[in-house]
Amino acid sequence: MAKDQLMDYQKALETYEVVIGLEVHVELNTNTKMFCGCANVFGDEPNTNVCPNCLGFPGAMPAVNGKAIENSIKIGLALDCEIAATGRFARKNYFYPDLAKNFQTSQYDEPIAFEGKIDIEVPSGKVFTVEIERAHMEEDAGKLTHVGGSTGRIQGAEFSLVDFNRAGVPLVEIVTKPIYGAGDEAPELAAAYVRSIREIVKNLGVSDARMERGNVRCDANVSIRPKGQEKLGTRTETKNVNSLRSIERAVKYEIQRQAQLLSQGTAIIQETRHWHEDRGATSSGRPKSDADDYRYFPEPDLVPVQPSKEWIEQLRATLPEKPAIRRKRLQELWGFSDLEFRDVVNSDLLDEIDDTVKAGAKPQAARKWWTGEVARIANSEDKDITELAITPSQVAQIAELVESGKLTDRLAREVLTGVLAGEGDPAEIVAKRGLEVVSDDGALLEAIDKVLAEQPEVLEKIREGKVQAAGAVIGAVMKAMAGSADAARVRELVIQRATEK
């Protein structure tokens, strides 16, 4: 594949203004699908959660999932949207083998929610207000697996398998208005925006919000125009960018790619593009024009959704606090510095730390474990931190064991390894692996006496008041105890012993 030429990022931003637009698909975690009674579960055997309806069999008809409507309204409200007094479903017609009916039941001219806004803070601390054009309900398609060929993509595949378990899973698509003026922070803003959406739907409890499972998927529209030009540039739409880091990278890549093309007088093609995490690049998908003809028309098999004002107000009253407000509250509650807190937010660990603190850990300890050792392991295993087999409550238990002096940091790290290996809860691992700190002074004193006997000159120095000399003894004792001793206690005992004798 030909490699794109990229313009230096800072240089690109000196010449061009960036405009982005983001479409985020959120899979709702309702028990059943959008238009039928099939279970909405991730990871079941293919084609086991299917019925005549989601398989698009002749004669089948949709019946709307009321919970999905409720959840969609909640999302709209959380994004400060207006909720439509009457919202229609529409058919979006196109042929694709993962689309059972060969039309997607969606919303077109009457979305359930519209005209919203959300404040997004980027890593520099700057806050942008992103305007929401609409949030509408639709159904997900099935999942295609391309078999044969080397890439797992449709090109070169021998055949494709389709799993309709996902067909008909409720989705809410949230579409922003064009976002101007983010400048060189456009990539960070894109990622921060998706992070906020993810946080909102997770806190609302309406989605599992796991990006690696496709619960939250982002299409990023990027266009650039020479500074001072009024007319918008031609945009590209990079599809299904499935991690926050990728969103940032993909947007940045497109800015640099488009800037290079424009600078050499080449026109941007309006098209969808695919993001390749491995190569860190986008590639051309299919051409897309504004006249893509989906032959939308009102879904005749469904009646309009007409949520009452009372119901909407009831739902509004159940909304959790907004992300910006929550962040402010948590930072104050935890007493983190701005730097510490931003690090937590940018590492996507707000929920984990919140849950860990709620499970009894001290905020700093929770922060230290998640942003330190756990993040390091995730990083070294090239995993998303949420993919690791550890829960906030387990981290809280480990922190508590350290706090109470039952574990040293070193032992605690060993316990953490045990938890990740699925050996059980921290307490079980401590017991099984015999990792508890030796708090028996008798055993410690025995070891100390042995070392002091071997190093009488150290004893002398301590007695002369050179307390720092104790370090060598402590080290030797710790070594003798195989690390399962509390260094502070050893130090106390060494000094006590030296002054006794």
Place this chain on the structure above:
Amino acid sequence: MSFVNKSASELSAMLASKEISSVEITQAQLDNIDRLNPKINSYLTVTHEIALAQAKEVDELRAKGEKLSALAGVPIAVKDNLTTIGIETTAGSKILKGWIPPYNATVVQKILANRMPILGKTNMDEFAMGSSTENSAYGPSLNPWDLKRTPGGSGGGSSSAVASMQAAIAIGSDTGGSIRFPAAVTGTVGVKPTYGAVSRYGLIALGSSLDQIGPVARNVMDAAMLQDAISGPDAMDATSLPESLGSMTEAAKNDSVKGLKIGIIKELTGEGFQAGVSERFQEALDLLVASGAEIVEVSCPSFQYAIAAYYLIQPAEASSNLARFDSVRFGLRVMPEGAATVEKVMAATREEGFGPEVKRRIILGTYALSSGYYDAYYGSAQKVRTLIQADLAKAFEKANVLVSPTAPTTAFLLGEKQEDPLAMYLNDIATIPANLAGVPGMSLPVGLAKEDNLPVGAQFLAPAREDARLYKVGAVLEKLLENKWSKKMMDFAPELRVN
């Protein structure tokens, strides 16, 4: 053999009094089907074993003294666009040849709950697109009154079956007249209920906003009993009406039209209607007037746009509804020549699986929905729909029911209109407005046209949810006519000597 001439209400009474068994009736029906169907082609599938097993079961229940529904044990024919577990369902199309549905349409479920043995699935124009059954992939059905003629369409299988004593009652579906026109040309009673009165779940959709399932019968009471058996709200159909429309069976017991205001639709009489049709129609009105009904003239000027609007909305919806026939999950799969891609397999399958009229409407509907044309075509057509509803609302301020001939002519010859789709479309001039407006309509036989001795139908329309009015006026007119003729409509029918 004698049972097969009995109406469903007569059979119901005989079963209740244990004069006959369901097995006896069902066997007699099946024998008559075996005799006539090879010639008339009313049924695409005859379900001998299933029908007899169901009949046996209901007889056993009756013997045990179990409480049964009015139509329990009365065998029925079902149009082939309703899904039936274990019974091939093709909707008259090659693309579904051999397809055995894994689920029952709600109406089929109700038939089974009412313990009515299913005799088989009746022929129809492919996906109900047509007025003659000539668009069936499995050959046309013939009109028992004259085997050279059409029994109407799309439900010509059900109408010819009922008219030729291959079933006492049948299920039809009506998108632009597919129950009422076949009823008119076969001397039977056909009713399109109010949109939403009968669940469409499991009906292979043509035009979803127009389709409605209804009864086909040899008299008004039978139609009423069948509508009662199949109607009611259904959670599986979001467009089904939440409330009951009352008992049609009770309405069909009505014996007076005194004071009833009957509106003649000016635009649907006179010019363009066969003389013999107009004559019989007038005669029926005279009988009603003589019995105390009052005739008023009403005008529905927007009806002139009905066919144009219908042939945008219905193909538009059909183009989308039929998209699912792509060979991926069910039905026919045709492998193209050369390297197969998904698109090529879909295209080859649809090319071979769909007949010319289906393709014509898919193209028409796809065009009507295309961006840039939507407002001019689909959008305008929807506005006509609103106008028609307004015209009807105004007409119903002056009259309790409206009336017109069901069709401009009696049964036309097979092949007569097949090369001229527009002539075929114009046939539905009187029936289409009811579908566009969602109101109920009934076609009732009013005798034979003088010039060709073929059945003529009169169509009554009522406001939405007022289906009972149709049965009230229909029952009275039926009685007036039978008294005048001293026989029933079917007694005029020629004896069928086919083997």
